[in-house]
Amino acid sequence: MCADLVKTICPFCGVGCGICLKVDEQGQLLSVEPQQNHPISQGKLCDKGWSTAYAINSDQRLTQPLKRINKSFYPISWQEALTTIADELTAIIDESGSQAVGVISSARASNEDNYAAQKFARAVLKTNNIDHCARICHSPTVAGLKQSLGSGAMTNSAKDILETDLMLVFGADPTENHSILGGHIMQAHAQGTELIVVDPRVTRLAKLTPMHLQLKLGSNIALINALLHVIIKEQWFDQRFVESRTQGFEQLAKHVKDITPESVESTTGVSAELIRTTARAYSHAKRAMIFYGMGITQYVSGTNNVISLANLALTCGHIGKAGTGVNPLRGQNNVQGACDMGCLPNVYPGYQAVAELENQEKFSKAWGTKVTQQAGLTSLGMTKAAQSGDFRALLLFGEDPVVTDPDQNHVQSSLKNLDLFVVAELTMTETAKLADIILPAASFAEKDGTFTNCERRVQKVNQAIAPLGEAKGDWQWLQALAKEMGSKLLNWQSSEDVFNEMAALTPPYQAMTYQKITDNSGLQWPCTNETPNGTTILHQQSFPIGRARFICVNQVDIDESTDDNYPLLLTTNRLHFHYGCGSMTRNSPLLERETPPGVLFINPIDAKALNINHQAPVSIKSRRGYVETRAMFSDDVPVGLVSMPYHFKEAPSNQLTNTAQDPVTKMPELKACAVVVAALAKDQVPKTIQQLQEGK
Numbered sequence: 001m002c003a004d005l006v007k008t009i010c011p012f013c014g015v016g017c018g019i020c021l022k023v024d025e026q027g028q029l030l031s032v033e034p035q036q037n038h039p040i041s042q043g044k045l046c047d048k049g050w051s052t053a054y055a056i057n058s059d060q061r062l063t064q065p066l067k068r069i070n071k072s073f074y075p076i077s078w079q080e081a082l083t084t085i086a087d088e089l090t091a092i093i094d095e096s097g098s099q100a101v102g103v104i105s106s107a108r109a110s111n112e113d114n115y116a117a118q119k120f121a122r123a124v125l126k127t128n129n130i131d132h133c134a135r136i137c138h139s140p141t142v143a144g145l146k147q148s149l150g151s152g153a154m155t156n157s158a159k160d161i162l163e164t165d166l167m168l169v170f171g172a173d174p175t176e177n178h179s180i181l182g183g184h185i186m187q188a189h190a191q192g193t194e195l196i197v198v199d200p201r202v203t204r205l206a207k208l209t210p211m212h213l214q215l216k217l218g219s220n221i222a223l224i225n226a227l228l229h230v231i232i233k234e235q236w237f238d239q240r241f242v243e244s245r246t247q248g249f250e251q252l253a254k255h256v257k258d259i260t261p262e263s264v265e266s267t268t269g270v271s272a273e274l275i276r277t278t279a280r281a282y283s284h285a286k287r288a289m290i291f292y293g294m295g296i297t298q299y300v301s302g303t304n305n306v307i308s309l310a311n312l313a314l315t316c317g318h319i320g321k322a323g324t325g326v327n328p329l330r331g332q333n334n335v336q337g338a339c340d341m342g343c344l345p346n347v348y349p350g351y352q353a354v355a356e357l358e359n360q361e362k363f364s365k366a367w368g369t370k371v372t373q374q375a376g377l378t379s380l381g382m383t384k385a386a387q388s389g390d391f392r393a394l395l396l397f398g399e400d401p402v403v404t405d406p407d408q409n410h411v412q413s414s415l416k417n418l419d420l421f422v423v424a425e426l427t428m429t430e431t432a433k434l435a436d437i438i439l440p441a442a443s444f445a446e447k448d449g450t451f452t453n454c455e456r457r458v459q460k461v462n463q464a465i466a467p468l469g470e471a472k473g474d475w476q477w478l479q480a481l482a483k484e485m486g487s488k489l490l491n492w493q494s495s496e497d498v499f500n501e502m503a504a505l506t507p508p509y510q511a512m513t514y515q516k517i518t519d520n521s522g523l524q525w526p527c528t529n530e531t532p533n534g535t536t537i538l539h540q541q542s543f544p545i546g547r548a549r550f551i552c553v554n555q556v557d558i559d560e561s562t563d564d565n566y567p568l569l570l571t572t573n574r575l576h577f578h579y580g581c582g583s584m585t586r587n588s589p590l591l592e593r594e595t596p597p598g599v600l601f602i603n604p605i606d607a608k609a610l611n612i613n614h615q616a617p618v619s620i621k622s623r624r625g626y627v628e629t630r631a632m633f634s635d636d637v638p639v640g641l642v643s644m645p646y647h648f649k650e651a652p653s654n655q656l657t658n659t660a661q662d663p664v665t666k667m668p669e670l671k672a673c674a675v676v677v678a679a680l681a682k683d684q685v686p687k688t689i690q691q692l693q694e695g696k
Contacts, residue, residue, distance in 0.1 A: 007019075019045065066438040099374060115349060128345045140665050155539060165323065200638065211278065213275075245542075288316065290313055301556035322537060394420070394421050456525045610678065612679045652689055
């Protein structure tokens, strides 16, 4: 039997590993292999990457449109689905205006799909109500780095890990969610690169280094300001860089003058001695890279946390060179791209501000229709407005907010309150179960397009097999829906047409073509007429805002502290064998067998005080919700802190999490809330959230 190998990109995390899909003569997907010469993965894949085929070939795939009638779904034709959606959208807009409708796109979908989604919202629906899951992962990255550096993205390339002298990993566990990149970090450390880890938990990387700063939950800014105090007081900062390329340093120096390591010991839980040792190591390194994740962003102080890390890098001149920089580890495969495409209520593609008249005129002219000036709602804003009845219709694809958004009960009641809820998905997710119309989506293996990884590398995704059943790519059904609503503004013949239109309107992508992307194994933006081969390192000579800005920020305590009724803090985490809401990885029997459906990590000392045994059934309750699962003893979480992954619909941590938000980005504080944990009867099987809600 002869089989074809089709090169494409892994659909899981933001590392963007190269894979090959092996397809037989009948067009059936047989297996997955790594691309041997891929610039990032270099012939390697993590467990999730190897299991990609299970998500595509799952017998749980949706293959035709479905319509809810009472509590059941029934198959309908695409024409009936499109007509129903178009008629209801038109009626709602006529009655309540365009602000009553919106779109939530997907960090798992292609750039082309996301560009089409925001264009459909803005050009067809006439609303800026467009958002996606970056709202609850890295929106503070976009906002914070944009203010400090002028660009909200990873400043360096993955290859720089093997060229740096020091790696500072802050609030992230790349060996779990970004495994290939985590492997690069371990390799570099084994070869002598210094490693510093800042995390409340004892992560795998933390176990490799004596330089683990096990700070208290949410005390990031206090710690960073103390590091800055030491560096400035000891004159370990890069004076030439500060004077020639930054502004606001004197104000920052004055701001941290009295924030000594000793003054933050009780706040952070980190000794003054270790803070001083860290300050010396980072400032004295010839080249140092900061990596951070949602342990920085998912707080009410998320944007300021990001700004404080930028302050640290700028103070020491660790930016604009190989092996230096500030590097956010983006979670999903195309979360960087979805942001780049303008799937945010405040920016058009390429982060061109919606509020600026010049940009409104640019896109009105390019699209041949006047765009609205009215500010858009975030995804959480749409949820809140739906609760009050002001927001009435939502199109959503590739996301599962019932599992991933904070305060699950609030999300469910809001979605149920919509007059029209349309979901396009691969499988019947918890969110899809609430839809009025479900549309079958094509997987990444069934369409052409591009993904943009965490290092700004735009890579080609190539169709390997035909769409399953009647499944369609997202830009294709959006185009069909636009035509049903009387609009020809999404008039493309191919994904390449979509890309070319987007690139012409998006300055960082303007010199990219499918052919150039393929020929170069991806191109890193900005890829312009001045930099036609892309940019591996940002800010080498200048910043987009001229001089980088030092911005003074203060420590902000977590929103919800413990008390007698809720004596423990809960944080969320990811697991190596799963991804996101689990809608893809949990279709793999190889991955599913590794972890029980839901788990609570708890320190043995806390467990003993609560009479909880290892793997025993427990309940967890917050001020918002209640779940049951099994306890897993772990010294990796300190006393007073428990941790839950959010991959499991049976025991969703977001039943419990807090909706308190970062005022700049509306990022909810998913990393910290107060809970009470109790032992259940020894022989009791933990009830799933579905059983609990049904009273079983």
